[in-house]
């Protein structure tokens with residue numbers, strides 16, 4: 764579960780990105796985070812995986828208090844969470860296999876387990892046959908599927924995606940959305956910040972709209988609600 768209570772975030776330059784946010788997201792939900800550019804969506808997301816710390820308020824994620832968590836415990840906490848970015852963030856000199864395996868090697872899995880888990884997850888995203896390729900030999904949609912594989916290979920409870928379809932065409936975006944739906948169907952919470960009106964209005968989910976650092980709307984099966 765994700766729970767924020769009266770959260771404020773002011774960056775060191777004085778910009779207040781979140782201005783009193785309270786929200787509860789249960790395990791297994793699929794939530795779109797929408798809102799105008801600069802509204803605070805990425806900040807909201809970064810607070811959940813403890814990339815940023817709130818200035819005020821409380822945040823509980825998977826029973827971990829993200830205000831009092833010790834620095835040395837942050838890597839353990841992050842094993843609960845897979846993160847997917849708009850620009851994929853793949854390592855260009857590594858193969859697809861290595862990009863995904865890297866996420867496991869850093870947590871000291873045995874080589875045999877790593878091989879099985881990486882090949883299983885590449886199969887899940889439909890890229891088993893491209894394991895030996897490097898990222899620049901893949902299409903944008905395929906690269907995004909690799910980054911999703913990397914995010915889910917540890918079986919996290921929560922997957923967070925910050926504009927995962929921002930660089931992809933509509934057809935490929937649909938494919939990525941379906942991949943997230945199948946991850947969600949297995950019980951993983953999915954949070955997706957997006958500017959895609961088409962996806963939000965077609966695949967109805969909970970919609971949390973952030974505007975000027977506050978929650979402006981929170982609707983089950985909501986609409987995108989902005990003109991683009």
Ligand SMILES: Nc1ncnc2c1ncn2[C@@H]1O[C@H](COP(=O)(O)OP(=O)(O)OP(=O)(O)O)[C@@H](O)[C@H]1O
Pocket residue numbers: 774775776778779780798799800801802803804805806807
């Ligand atoms: N590291 C930072 N330091 C200072 N200000 C920041 C930082 N990150 C974000 N901001 C500011 O906080 C506000 C909210 O930014 P945020 O990235 O959360 O918005 P967003 O809703 O994700 O926008 P977009 O849709 O354009 O990605 C903006 O005014 C932004 O300039």
